[in-house]
Amino acid sequence: MAPRDHDAKEKSAKYVLEDYEYRYYKELKEDSGKIRITGSLFKCPFCSSRGHKREYVLKDLLHHAARLSKSSGDISVREQARHLALGRYLKKYVVGRDERGSISSSRNADVSKGQLFVWPSMGVVANIKTDLKDGRHVAESGTQLRNEFTTKGFNPVRVHPLWNRFGHTGFSIVEFSKDWAGFRDAMAFDAYFRDKNAGKSDYRFFEERGDTLFGWIAQEDDFHSGNPIGHYLRDNGDLKTISSQEAEERRKTSTLLSDLKNTLETKKADLSEMKTKYRETKSSLQKLVHEKDLMIDAYNAEVKKLEDVARNQLDRIGQSHEKFMKQLKDQKESLRLEEELLGKRQVSYEGERKRLKHDKEMIDKAILEQRKADEKVFRLAEQHKKAKEELRQKIIKLEKELDAKQSLELEIERLRGHREIMKHIKDDGDETAKKMQEMTQSLEEKEEELDDLHALSQALIMKENAANTELQEARKALIVAFGKVTSRSFIGVKYMGELDNKPFLEAAKMKFNKEEAVLKATEVCSLWESHLKDPNWYPLKTIQVGEEHKEIIDEDDEKLRELKEEYGDEAVKAVTTAYMEINQYNPSGRYLTPELWNRQEERKATLKEGVTHLLKQWKNLKRKKD
Known part of the structure; x- marks a missing residue:
């Protein structure tokens, strides 16, 4: 291989190693909870994921990371990069806090003893994402943030969200423990956000913060601020320097040692006094024991004397007892005989009592059935009276029509009679003929008028029936x-007999929280809907108004009284309204009936109103399309 190719290959492998190292280092920064097990024990997050669940102290974990980050034929590039990232993260974020350990080491981490902090240690979390719900800002609970920070190893005691009259302010206070460990956790919390460029200075610098969460340790400027952060810090903490806190703890320790020394001296004096009292008590007890022995001997002698006297008395009592027992046996036998007699009488009395109770129950049932029958008969009588009145009106109308028809028929018959008379008149003069002709003509006109009236009547009846049918179908x-149509226009459909659940929901909200109120109101409405469908439930009573009888709601009905006590007058009104609607529209089937309804005036809408409103909607829709 040429030297140039070899150098290029090494350079490429170096870039790959650095890229992997950066990626794994970034993962460790984003989730630091992968490393720490407890306050002093750690784990390798990369080896643990493969089943090697070993615990390390910090020094050994650093050695482990250094050993596996070295190039070797047995170690892959990814494995080497992982442990390079682990060593880099431990040296930057863990060693400075855990190995230096004490609060004095915090001075090296850009903290001076004269710097003021809020004590007990607290942190500020800012830019928490909020949502607008029901006119108020809401956000995730403090518990969720506390769990998140615990996972990152900050050990918060709790997270307190800050609220104002508009809801969640987007800020929360993180409270740590009241010791130096809590201060170290708060400093680690502050460093974590500073390393992510999300500290206090970053929060103040950036105007566009997005969804980034910012955090810092609470100090003097936060304590004196006029916002909810300052109010909470002043109510729950004090400003202290590290030096003053150390001095206060030394003073408390000194005071505690002094108190313990004084307590020890007091206990020694008490112990010496108790020893003296013990010796005195011991001597007194020995004297009392001797006196007790003498008293026991005298007591035993007295007891023996009393036993002799008691023995003689027992003999005399035994004789009297035998005599008395004989008298008792005689009395017992006499009482047994009386008991048998009374038992026989008791059986007879019990049977008579059961019979009387049964007769009384049967009479009560008969009275109740008779009362129900009377109510039904009364309702039937009222219905019959109403139907009779309607029939009477129809008869009067028909009688008027019949009178008119009969009058016309009588006029026709009269004219026919005159015509017949005129036929038998002997006088053949022109005048008689003329009268006869006029009468005949008048008769024919009346007959035609009668036929036309009859035909018109039939046509009107048919037309009325057809019109009623068409109107009903149109409705x-x-x-x-x-x-x-789901819109709330003033003309719509109302289901007569439907129960309004709003009064139930409003009453339930006064007793329960929102979710329980909805469930409770739904449950109660369902129960009352079943009551409304029950034909055996009859919460009405009849009163006399003038010469007529009228049915009204019986306010003394047991179910309605219970409903009023628990859910109020509005709920009772909703139930009674639904009941009267069912009685009006569907008393036999007792199911809901749809009706065209004028919502604006709360009444049954006319057909004209429905058609007019429908045409108006159609014109509006047509205008929008055009």
Whole structure:
């Protein structure tokens, strides 16, 4: 191989190695959680992915990365590039924080002891993406950000989103632990964003920030700012320098040691006092034990004396007991006989009681059935009365028409009679002939008028029936047409008997959160829709208005009372309105009936209104097309 070709090949391999190293280094920067296991234990993210799950301290992991980054025949270019990127990342981001360890090392990381920080340590996250929902800005929860930062090894205690009257401000406060470890985590948090060109200075410099997340450690200028960040920091933290915090901790430690020393001296004095009291108590106890022994001996002698007296008393009591037991046996036998007699009477009384209870239940059922039957009979009577009134009006109308027809027929018969009379008149004079001719002519005109009236009546009846049929079909066609239109125009279709769910939803929102309110309102509406379809539910009562009887809603109905107590008057109004509509349009089937409806005036729309509105919409549509 020529030297030039060899050099070109080496140069190409170098470029490939550098390209792979940059790519893997970028992956490590974007997801630092791949390396750290705990505070002091690490893993190789590239070897772990192949099943080599070994734990390293930082020094050993650096050695591992250096060993596998060297060129060797057993190591591929990709493997070499991975471990070069790992060593580079550890030296830049991990060694400076974990090996120096203490807060004094933070001074080398561009931090001075006189610099003011918010304590306990806090970070600021800015440019959080928000969305506008229901007039307020919302964003992801603080828990999601906390989990993300935990994965990156910053160990936040919590993330608190900042809100104002417009909703989420796009800022959050990251709180760390109240010790030096928390401060180190906050500094690592700040360095992470600075390395990504997303620190505080970058946030202030860039006007077009896009979706980039910015972050920094909270310091003096943040603490004194007049925005929500400053308000939160002042309410939850203080400004301190590293020196003052170290001095405060030393003071607390000194105070704690002093308190412990004083406590130890106090405990020693208490122990000495307790030893003295122990010796005194021990001597007193020994004296009490001796006195106790003497008392026990005296007690035993007294007990023996009492036992002898008690034995004599027991003998006398035993004799009296035998006599008393005999009397009890006699009384027991007498009571047994009385019990048997009472048992027989009890059986008889129990049977009589059950029979009376059964008769009472049957009477109550009969009264209830009779009451329902009376209500049905009353409703039928009202319906019959209404139908009878309609029939009476029709009869009066027909009688008037019949009277007119009969009057015409009588006039015709009268004229026919005159004609017959005139035929038998002997006088053949011109005057008689002339009268007869006039009467005949008048008779023919009346007969023609009667025929025309009859024909006109039949034609009008047929025309009215046809017109009614056409009107009904036209109305049905309009209902179908408007039923397909989703716009809220003032002419539309209303399903009579449909339950309005708005009052239920509004009442549920007063008791539950938004999601539970929707579910609860849907459940209750479904229940009441089943009640409305139930023919056995009859929440009406009849009252007398003048000489007529009228059915109105019974406000004392048990179901309506329960609904009013739980969901209010508006819900009751929605149910009763739907019930009256079903009774009016479909009392037997009790299903919803579509009706052409004037939404503006809340009434049944006329056919003319429906046609006019439909023509207006057609003209508007035609005008837009033209």
